[in-house]
Amino acid sequence: MARTKGSSGEKTLAAIRKAGLKLIYQHGFEAMSLRDLAREVGIQQGSLYNHIETKQALLFDLMRTHLENLVTELDARLSDESDPTARLKIFVDFHLGYHMERKSEVYINNSELRSLEPQNLVRIKSLRKSYEARLIGILKAGVARKQFKCADVSVTAFAVIAMLTGVCAWYKPKGSRSQAELVKIHTDLVLTGIAA
Amino acid sequence: MARTKGSSGEKTLAAIRKAGLKLIYQHGFEAMSLRDLAREVGIQQGSLYNHIETKQALLFDLMRTHLENLVTELDARLSDESDPTARLKIFVDFHLGYHMERKSEVYINNSELRSLEPQNLVRIKSLRKSYEARLIGILKAGVARKQFKCADVSVTAFAVIAMLTGVCAWYKPKGSRSQAELVKIHTDLVLTGIAA
Amino acid sequence: MARTKGSSGEKTLAAIRKAGLKLIYQHGFEAMSLRDLAREVGIQQGSLYNHIETKQALLFDLMRTHLENLVTELDARLSDESDPTARLKIFVDFHLGYHMERKSEVYINNSELRSLEPQNLVRIKSLRKSYEARLIGILKAGVARKQFKCADVSVTAFAVIAMLTGVCAWYKPKGSRSQAELVKIHTDLVLTGIAA
């Protein structure tokens, strides 16, 4: 009989991905050694290669998975709404919530682009673009319906994403501001900033 | 070999700092080797140590110098103005202009905090805080005079800085938007976002 | 490359220890490079670290092992005899014989104390002391039974050990004096020197 689903191999891979996320977040990709990764997982260094192809492939996989999930989830949230202002609120709410709960993934996706090999970089940049395109689309629709006023929708979209993502750099679950408060503050900032 | 004709300590140190800035920006601190750095400067690897104490000390020095200059320059720009709205415009203008012309320094100061040794990290964080304090002060004064409306001046300050600094990640001197246009767009975004 | 055919951890470690003994004896610990050590063993420099923790740990291990064996062997030789004079003869015979056949170990244990890190030094000194304690015990017993006359048993013990160990500095298996002759000469010197 063949290996069953959820076999030891799959569990090990999941453990490797989890440990990789943690260690890259803590030390950076270059500074994370596979020695450390193997120790964290509780296996020998050589055994890693039964589950990953190379260190670079692990990085790419972590980044790609995060971005794919991000786009998929966003689309699910937006699917029932067509009004630009409502869609923008959903975007801000979703972006903040999703990123605040995934600080490691976000950090890696923002800081380790430089560690990607050229062809992996191309693929990741394309995924990022498709996420940004959602926000640009929302802004364009809002401007068309005279709900928003934007000098340049692309520039504004980048500014908004930078601002929202910036929160993750300092947000702590047990800090003085709750996630809900932060969502409100930033939703206001964005909506006021581009109010028609 | 001894000192080569015309060599001089100060010139060499300046060359090391310049090359360090470039290489850390390109590859990251961990990934920059002193072999590469020496080659870029045109000296032997060991000769670096006539000018820097360690690789870590070089990183710290580059970050510290940038932050100190940043604060000094900002204070000079603000010194003649007391109106909060005018001061905020100066801040946005200065921050964008200064950062766009120093992409390497900015990138390093944002990405390589994790590469700092604990006691160096403390000192850099304190310098960053003193820069942020300028913006927080401006916002507070503006709120007091009912020029601005902010749910939380600290959170707003971080959001503004994140947004403005984000521009540096994609701005290119020869891109489709001039620096002046970007300053205008972002000044509007900020002022509208916190308009009373 | 992976493990080469027929390679085995234990064999490699033994080869490293043997080569280490030889090279430290020839050049001193500081002057022995791990490059040389690896070349002597026939592996890559980095492969050493599959078997030793650090260069320092290798030194400590070589010294500790020698001293532990020394004490164990001596105790075995002395175990059947209780008369002080007979025990002293056994000591001289054993010390000379054991040391003459292990010139490298002896040399290292005497010359490289200064290369030990503080906490390793403490442990080695304690092992040395436990060996010296055997001779001091013999002398004390002999003095108690009026077989020996010693102004100071500790000082005498150190003097005897220094004298005997000194032989190793010049003894050569094929020299003009056989090991047996040297044992006789020194046994006489010692016994006469402390005769009651």
Place this chain on the structure above:
Amino acid sequence: MARTKGSSGEKTLAAIRKAGLKLIYQHGFEAMSLRDLAREVGIQQGSLYNHIETKQALLFDLMRTHLENLVTELDARLSDESDPTARLKIFVDFHLGYHMERKSEVYINNSELRSLEPQNLVRIKSLRKSYEARLIGILKAGVARKQFKCADVSVTAFAVIAMLTGVCAWYKPKGSRSQAELVKIHTDLVLTGIAA
């Protein structure tokens, strides 16, 4: 006018020799860096070369000077006495006293033979031999006059020197045994050991 005797240059050289003695004693010749030496003397590294030729030349000079003084002083002490037993007492007394006050020199002369370049080693060994020859001569004369009984005068001479020199390894000026006591103990040990 020319540089006067006791000029700054000579003082610096003396300081270098003194610091060299101290640092080689503390860390060993290989482990002593010229950086450390220069710092100890209070000059720059490069300036050392105005006073010494090379690191090796400094080592050789320190060893040679010590051995030459040793022989000269011993001869002075022995010059008025012709009786072998009295001469042997003088030897033991002188050897212990001179060595106890020059622990650094003694240590270096015994431990750093291996650091000498071949032709320097030859010269140092020859100086050592001429010192040992004094003791061998005394023993031979004593045997001829039936004052001593030695199976082998050379072996005995080495044993005696090893024993006496060994004291320096543990003697401390403020320890529990005074220098005078140690001289007495060892003189007795030697004289009894070879008593006719």
Place this chain on the structure above:
DNA sequence: CATGAATGAGCCTTCATTCAT
């Protein structure tokens, strides 16, 4: 004489990766 900037070889150690077992 002293300085300090340079050399080039060398140091111990860690790295990602491979593969016989």
Place this chain on the structure above:
DNA sequence: CATGAATGAAGGCTCATTCAT
């Protein structure tokens, strides 16, 4: 699948020595 021993390149840093200033 896991292990552990191996590879070869590279890492940051120190060394004794030289010589223009």
